Amino acid sequence: MDYKEVTILTNHEVEPFIADILDELGANGVVIEDSAEVSKGRVDSYGEIYDLNPADYPETGIRIRCYFSAFDYKESLLEDIKQAVLQLHDIPVTDFAVSAADIKDDDWENEWKRHFHAFRASETFTVVPSWETYDAAPDETVITLDPGMAFGTGDHATTSMCLKLIEKYVKPGRSVIDVGTGSGILSIAAHKLGASPIRAVDLDKVAVRVAEENFEINGCAAHIAVDTGNLLAGETEKRDVILANILAHIVDLMIDDSYKLLNENGIFVTSGIITEKEDMIVTHLEKAGYRILEISRDSGWIAVAAVKEVA
Numbered sequence: 001m002d003y004k005e006v007t008i009l010t011n012h013e014v015e016p017f018i019a020d021i022l023d024e025l026g027a028n029g030v031v032i033e034d035s036a037e038v039s040k041g042r043v044d045s046y047g048e049i050y051d052l053n054p055a056d057y058p059e060t061g062i063r064i065r066c067y068f069s070a071f072d073y074k075e076s077l078l079e080d081i082k083q084a085v086l087q088l089h090d091i092p093v094t095d096f097a098v099s100a101a102d103i104k105d106d107d108w109e110n111e112w113k114r115h116f117h118a119f120r121a122s123e124t125f126t127v128v129p130s131w132e133t134y135d136a137a138p139d140e141t142v143i144t145l146d147p148g149m150a151f152g153t154g155d156h157a158t159t160s161m162c163l164k165l166i167e168k169y170v171k172p173g174r175s176v177i178d179v180g181t182g183s184g185i186l187s188i189a190a191h192k193l194g195a196s197p198i199r200a201v202d203l204d205k206v207a208v209r210v211a212e213e214n215f216e217i218n219g220c221a222a223h224i225a226v227d228t229g230n231l232l233a234g235e236t237e238k239r240d241v242i243l244a245n246i247l248a249h250i251v252d253l254m255i256d257d258s259y260k261l262l263n264e265n266g267i268f269v270t271s272g273i274i275t276e277k278e279d280m281i282v283t284h285l286e287k288a289g290y291r292i293l294e295i296s297r298d299s300g301w302i303a304v305a306a307v308k309e310v311a
């Protein structure tokens with residue numbers, strides 16, 4: 001079947017919402033290229049800094065590439081995307097352009113996989129696509145991933161900030177629940193650090209299937225229970241750590257439940273929160289009884305680690 005590659009150029013503020021919009025409209029695989037990445041400089045597994053090729057990135061804002069099968073693509077699609085973006089509440093859309101091109105080679109999957117390569121996502125975790133071979137250095141812990149249609153390759157600021165907080169706060173033998181597991185990346189990281197037992201849930205059945213496959217690839221399927229689930233609804237087992245990288249207004253809905261479900265001195269690691277929503281989330285966390293341990297910031301997003309201290 002032929003595929004269409006749809007390219008969108010827009011400003012950073014739209015980024016948190018674009019994947020959901022494209023998903024609703026039937027996109028297969030979404031790749032986000034951020035102009036801010038070029039100025040960061042990357043460090044490879046041997047500590048050498050390398051530059052990204054500016055030609056691969058937009059000059060300003062973000063470029064989103066996504067893929068639609070001929071079956072899902074219709075003439076009105078570009079206009080539908082534009083209208084959905086322009087109707088976002090309270091989000092300034094200062095730049096917007098959308099275009100489509102044919103992909104003739106029947107190989108859209110490889111087209112978007114072209115953009116995903118092994119990279120160091122945190123101090124110890126290196127994410128390696130399942131189709132690449134990689135020689136890990138002794139200080140690296142490899143997470144092998146095929147994210148398929150699910151979110152979570154690790155190169156998004158929210159995921160890498162979560163990985164860094166997990167490195168710090170998840171200890172061997174701690175019980176974990178990963179809410180909105182996506183590709184399963186955070187659960188795999190927790191497992192590699194010795195956490196147990198681990199449960200992963202996602203509202204999206206496709207994400208649950210992808211996470212299961214990634215648990216298999218990483219040899220941890222027997223150690224992570226994965227299921228569909230809506231936030232913490234129906235969860236009764238107390239946990240030492242709760243992970244949730246979802247959007248701020250959704251995280252907000254689970255703050256009180258997370259506090260109830262945590263053991264004493266348990267830790268809530270959460271991200272998916274744009275800086276504009278920091279005050280709202282921090283105020284709610286403190287009201288629920290949490291003490292904020294730290295807040296990380298990257299590319300307009302924050303991640304929070306908070307502890308349930310019981311006097």
Ligand SMILES: C[S@@+](CC[C@H](N)C(=O)[O-])C[C@H]1O[C@@H](n2cnc3c(N)ncnc32)[C@H](O)[C@@H]1O
Nearest residue numbers: 151152159180181182202203204207230231245
């Ligand atoms: C931003 S992705 C995070 C994926 C991965 N945990 C990571 O850190 O990269 C958010 C995930 O939350 C899931 N999600 C959204 N709303 C949810 C809900 N109410 N309950 C459970 N999962 C939800 C989405 O399907 C998506 O897979």
